[in-house]
Structure formats: structure tokens, C-alpha cells
Amino acid sequence: MSGPSRKLAAYAEHPRTPEFAELRFGNLEPHLIEAPDDGTYYLNMGPHHPSTHGVLRLVLRLDGEKVIDCEPVIGYSHRAHEKMAERGLYSQFLPNPSRMDYLGGMIYNVGYCQAVEQAFGISVPDRARWIRTMVSEFNRISSHLLWFGAFIMDLGGFTPFLLAFQDRENILDLLDSVTGSRLTYCYANFGGVTLDLPDDFAGRAKALIETQRTHFETYKKLVTDNTIFRSRTDGIGIITPEQVHSYAMTGPCARASGVDYDVRRAEPYSIYSELDFEVPTRTEGDCLARYLVRFEEMEQSLRIIEQCLERMPSGPIGPDRPLIRVKTKPGSYYFTCESPRGQLGWFLLADKNPEPWRLHARTPSFCNLSAMIEVLKGTMIADTIAILGSIDVVMPEIDR
Amino acid sequence: MTAEGIKSTLRGLVIPNSLLDGTDRERRGFDVEGEISPDAIVAIAKLFFGAGYGLECITAVDQEDFRELWYQFNILTGAPQRHLLRMQLDQSDQVPSISHIYGSARWFEREAFDMMGVQVLGHPNLKRLLLPEDSDFYPLRRDQCIDEELRKTRENRRTKRLAAAEKERAKADAETAALGAAEGSRAEATTTKAPAPVEQVTEASAPTGDPQADAPTQDAVPVVDKGGHR
Numbered sequence: 172m173s174g175p176s177r178k179l180a181a182y183a184e185h186p187r188t189p190e191f192a193e194l195r196f197g198n199l200e201p202h203l204i205e206a207p208d209d210g211t212y213y214l215n216m217g218p219h220h221p222s223t224h225g226v227l228r229l230v231l232r233l234d235g236e237k238v239i240d241c242e243p244v245i246g247y248s249h250r251a252h253e254k255m256a257e258r259g260l261y262s263q264f265l266p267n268p269s270r271m272d273y274l275g276g277m278i279y280n281v282g283y284c285q286a287v288e289q290a291f292g293i294s295v296p297d298r299a300r301w302i303r304t305m306v307s308e309f310n311r312i313s314s315h316l317l318w319f320g321a322f323i324m325d326l327g328g329f330t331p332f333l334l335a336f337q338d339r340e341n342i343l344d345l346l347d348s349v350t351g352s353r354l355t356y357c358y359a360n361f362g363g364v365t366l367d368l369p370d371d372f373a374g375r376a377k378a379l380i381e382t383q384r385t386h387f388e389t390y391k392k393l394v395t396d397n398t399i400f401r402s403r404t405d406g407i408g409i410i411t412p413e414q415v416h417s418y419a420m421t422g423p424c425a426r427a428s429g430v431d432y433d434v435r436r437a438e439p440y441s442i443y444s445e446l447d448f449e450v451p452t453r454t455e456g457d458c459l460a461r462y463l464v465r466f467e468e469m470e471q472s473l474r475i476i477e478q479c480l481e482r483m484p485s486g487p488i489g490p491d492r493p494l495i496r497v498k499t500k501p502g503s504y505y506f507t508c509e510s511p512r513g514q515l516g517w518f519l520l521a522d523k524n525p526e527p528w529r530l531h532a533r534t535p536s537f538c539n540l541s542a543m544i545e546v547l548k549g550t551m552i553a554d555t556i557a558i559l560g561s562i563d564v565v566m567p568e569i570d571r
Numbered sequence: 572m573t574a575e576g577i578k579s580t581l582r583g584l585v586i587p588n589s590l591l592d593g594t595d596r597e598r599r600g601f602d603v604e605g606e607i608s609p610d611a612i613v614a615i616a617k618l619f620f621g622a623g624y625g626l627e628c629i630t631a632v633d634q635e636d637f638r639e640l641w642y643q644f645n646i647l648t649g650a651p652q653r654h655l656l657r658m659q660l661d662q663s664d665q666v667p668s669i670s671h672i673y674g675s676a677r678w679f680e681r682e683a684f685d686m687m688g689v690q691v692l693g694h695p696n697l698k699r700l701l702l703p704e705d706s707d708f709y710p711l712r713r714d715q716c717i718d719e720e721l722r723k724t725r726e727n728r729r730t731k732r733l734a735a736a737e738k739e740r741a742k743a744d745a746e747t748a749a750l751g752a753a754e755g756s757r758a759e760a761t762t763t764k765a766p767a768p769v770e771q772v773t774e775a776s777a778p779t780g781d782p783q784a785d786a787p788t789q790d791a792v793p794v795v796d797k798g799g800h801r
Binding site for chain 2: 245246249251253254257258289290292414415416417418419421425430431432437438502503504505506507514516518520524528529531533537538541542544545570571
């Protein structure tokens with residue numbers, strides 16, 4: 172007997188001891204599996220609870236409605252992307268990054284290309300860099316819009332979800348006309364991008380920006396100023412700067428807690444040093460602050476896109492022939508970029524062979540979610556859903 | 572604490588003479604690089620934590636003969652100051668945990684255990700993170716390879732690398748012998764001294780935990796495959 176059947180047998184025969192709890196709950200922190208004798212109880216949330224946005228499982232120890240302890244259990248969508256990277260050429264890994272984070276797929280795709288280009292000195296023409304930045308920012312807005320809709324739906328509001336999805340649809344249509352795909356992009360390749368912008372792109376993009384701005388006004392009236400929304404988020408789920416420091420949290424979660432860090436400004440890559448944009452920060456650290464930071468970020472992204480449209484240079488968009496076999500240079504490399512959820516890092520260990528020796532993705536939600544062990548302690552069970560929604564986890568990115 | 576202050580304290584904690592400014596910052600992305608032994612990591616983590624650095628990432632790497640952990644500390648509040656510290660593990664794959672200092676180490680170390688089988692001592696909950704709890708293999712090890720063709724390629728490369736190391740060693744031996752013959756009276760001193768690092772090369776697959784003994788070992792291995800990672 173092995174695997175599940177062995178476990179079932181052990182489960183049936185086992186006396187009700189701490190090990191029994193372990194059989195029921197699996198990989199948990201030891202303090203969680205000790206059978207409580209004080210009126211507290213366990214609640215298993217997920218892995219297919221609608222508010223967990225994918226396959227996250229939370230085991231909560233509750234006292235009434237209060238969360239005493241919490242343990243996120245992850246790994247349900249582990250697909251071994253890092254292992255896949257080791258068995259093929261650098262270019263054969265190109266379709267994978269956007270599957271890691273399906274909401275920020277373009278940013279992952281572009282990020283991986285830039286990591287390899289930076290490491291092995293592959294030059295990218297100007298126009299390709301501007302196009303990449305522009306589509307990345309569109310992707311950031313679409314990711315934030317989906318988060319916005321889903322977050323409000325977690326809190327019980329259905330209308331904003333539909334509105335946000337309509338807006339997101341417009342952006343996906345636009346990106347579809349450029350890249351040919353809607354969700355998991357493989358648009359950038361080493362040394363440039365695969366396709367040039369269609370002729371009517373600038374006009375459509377400008378119209379979209381205008382509409383989007385008016386829609387943001389609507390959202391402000393509909394959601395931001397809504398009393399029910401405020402009472403569900405104001406002062407809820409406070410993440411302290413100390414927790415941000417200890418858990419290496421990045422992205423909007425960190426910026427909402429007063430940590431003014433954005434990779435686009437701290438370590439400007441591509442053309443970000445030439446662009447004029449602000450990094451919104453707030454100091455409250457609660458769900459509302461994270462909401463507001465993301466909202467301002469979307470507006471800043473629109474500003475970046477406008478600048479890209481204005482200053483878009485002409486010229487080639489990439490090498491004449493796709494670069495299949497990269498000329499490698501042994502060494503260790505690290506490249507970071509700002510994904511919608513925080514600092515995405517590619518750690519690359521290369522040897523002279525045509526495939527990577529080791530490729531490690533430092534994904535932002537991995538760190539952000541690990542902090543939930545501390546953040547969720549002492550909150551109410553209903554707030555758990557609001558907090559989890561506000562940190563915006565994408566499970567495939569954590570599980571890789 | 573300033574970057575210089577960190578560096579001078581760090582110099583006492585890393586393997587002697589291994590702390591260097593990161594070469595080619597634009598391309599490689601590291602400001603400072605160094606090599607550490609497992610004993611020093613707790614003190615180093617405390618130093619960085621106190622100075623406001625975040626633990627950005629821990630990467631476990633299988634080098635076939637041994638495994639490595641690469642620690643990255645960086646200022647995650649402003650201008651980057653990325654430190655890359657490479658730690659070579661001995662055959663027991665043991666390393667002390669720093670999860671009591673850095674919260675982010677908790678999952679990074681579990682990931683290293685899960686993927687590469689690194690035994691993190693003192694971790695509060697060293698269990699599988701991404702894989703099912705009853706898995707009995709470590710997927711990111713180089714010998715975990717389902718593709719028969721790829722396995723053969725890797726074996727060939729490894730054989731070549733070891734052969735090259737053997738050749739290099741033979742060459743070093745010959746040089747030592749020639750040196751001994753030429754410098755008659757000093758020969759004894761040289762031969763008694765020289766074999767020590769040469770022996771270490773033979774045991775490249777079983778490096779000792781002693782950082783002092785490691786240093787000549789790594790230098791003696793020819794730059795064919797893994798030399799480039801450093």
C-alpha cells in the first residue's frame with residue numbers, strides 16, 4: 172500500500188492524537204495540528220473556494236469568528252516550470268513565463284526576454300523597447316482591473332465585476348490585435364518583438380485611454396466612495412512596514428504600507444528612466460490603502476502609455492531572423508522587473524551549454540502570501556476574504 | 572549602517588578574500604558577491620536584517636557533485652545594493668535556518684528542501700511546500716531526469732568534465748614533479764606541501780566543510796562547466 176490508500180488505512184486506525192490531526196490536515200505548522208482543547212476549531216478554506224482566486228488552501232484556527240492561527244497551503248498548480256527551463260534551449264522556454272502569471276503574462280514574457288538579453292548582451296532596437304513597455308503597461312492595467320472586479324465581488328458587490336471585465340475585454344482586444352493572443356502572450360522574443368503594431372493601433376489606444384479615464388471616475392463614485400465598501404476595508408488587514416521588511420513584500424502591498432519601492436524607479440530597466448511617472452504610496456497599510464494604490468497605479472500606467480504613443484520611434488522591431496540559439500556566457504545573473512504584484516526576479520545560472528543550468532523565478536506573490544501567516548492572525552473570518560483579495564495573489568505564479 | 576560599514580563587517584564573516592565588488596553590474600545585477608560557509612549564515616542574516624536589508628531570494632542549485640545555496644540580500648526600500656552570497660553545502664546538505672530572523676526565509680527554505688533536498692536545521696516546519704506531502708524525490712536535482720536522451724547528454728558532459736579535471740590534475744602533478752627535480756634541495760618541502768590541494772581535487776565530489784580547505788579545491792577545478800558559475 173502506498174500513497175492515499177496507506178493514508179486512509181492509517182486514518183481509520185489512528186487514535187485521536189496530534190498525529191491524527193496531521194493526517195487530516197497534512198503539511199501544517201506544528202502549532203496548528205496540535206489538537207486544540209480550548210473551544211477553538213479548524214476551518215479549512217479552499218482549495219476551491221471562490222474567494223481564493225485559484226487553488227489556495229487556507230487552514231484557519233478559529234475562536235468563534237476570530238482567526239487565531241493561519242497556514243496557507245500551496246502547490247496545487249505546480250507545473251515545474253523551472254525544471255522545464257533546464258531541459259531545453261533558452262528560446263524553448265519563451266512560452267512558459269506567461270503561463271506562470273496568467274494575469275501579468277506580458278510582463279513575465281518581456282521580463283524573461285530582458286533577463287536573457289541583459290545577461291548575454293543581446294541588443295534590442297529602440298522601437299521594440301518602447302512597444303514592450305507600452306504593452307506591458309496595458310497588461311498591468313488589465314491585471315489590476317481583474318483584481319478590482321474580483322476584489323469587489325469578494326466583498327459582495329457584483330456590478331463592478333461586470334464593468335471591470337468589460338474594460339479588461341477592451342484591453343485584451345487591443346493586445347490581441349498586436350500580439351495575436353489574449354491571455355498567455357509569447358510576444359517578445361530575444362532581441363525584439365515578433366510583430367509590429369497594426370496601423371490603427373495609436374487611434375484605438377488613444378480612444379481606449381479616454382474611455383478608461385471616464386470609467387475610473389465612475390468606479391470612484393460607485394465603489395471608492397461607497398460606505399459599505401469603506402467599512403469593509405478601512406482599517407482592515409493592516410500590514411506593518413516591519414512585516415513588509417521581514418517577508419520581503421514588494422509591489423502595491425508594500426507601497427500601501429509606506430515602503431516607497433518600485434523596481435521601475437529603483438532599478439530602471441528598458442526605457443523607464445526616460446519616462447515621467449509617479450510611484451503612488453500610502454501609509455495606512457490597510458485594504459483600502461492597497462485598493463487606492465492600485466487605482467492610482469492604473470492611472471500612472473495610462474500616463475506611461477500616452478508617453479509611449481507620443482514618442483514611439485520608428486525603425487526595426489527586432490532581429491531579421493528569430494534568435495533560436497543564444498550565444499551564452501557562463502555566470503550567474505539576476506534581473507528584476509516590476510510585475511503587477513511586485514518584484515519579479517529571474518535568477519539565471521548559465522554555463523556554456525545552450526540550455527540554462529538553473530533558472531529560478533523569484534515571484535512576488537510567493538513572498539506576499541507567506542506574510543499572511545502573520546497578517547491574518549487576530550482578524551475576523553469575514554475579513555480574511557477581504558485581506559486575501561486585497562493582496563492580489565495569483566496562484567500559478569506562486570506554485571510555478 | 573552604510574554600504575561600506577556592511578562590507579567591512581561582512582569581510583570578517585565570509586570565506587577569506589572572497590568578498591568582491593560585483594563585476595559587470597549592468598549585465599549581472601549584483602553589487603557585491605561573496606562566498607560563505609554554512610556556519611556564518613545566521614550571523615550574516617542578523618547583520619543584514621539590522622541594516623535594513625531584505626532577504627530577496629534563496630536559490631538552491633544542484634552542481635551534480637554538491638549542492639549550493641545562493642542568498643540574495645537587497646535593500647527593498649530604495650536604491651539597490653544587491654549582495655549575492657554563494658554557499659557550498661557538504662554531502663549532508665545541511666544548513667542552519669534563518670527563518671527566525673527573516674520571515675521570507677520560511678518559505679524559501681522550505682522550497683529549497685522541497686525541490687533540492689536541502690536539510691534546513693532548526694526550521695519550524697520543514698515539510699513539502701509545492702509537492703504533495705508524501706513525495707519521495709527532489710525534482711530539481713540534476714539526476715531527476717525522465718528524458719533518456721537528455722540523461723545521456725548530461726552524463727556525457729559530466730564524464731567530459733571529470734576527464735578534463737583528471738587531465739588538469741595530471742598536468743599539475745607533472746609540473747610539481749618537474750619543479751621538484753629542478754629545485755633539488757627544496758623538492759622535499761614542495762612535495763610534502765603540494766599534494767594537499769591535489770588530494771582535494773580528487774575529492775571534488777566530497778568537499779569538506781572546512782572553508783579553508785575548499786578554497787584551493789575550487790580554484791583547481793578547471794573552468795569547464797561549473798567554474799563559470801562562480
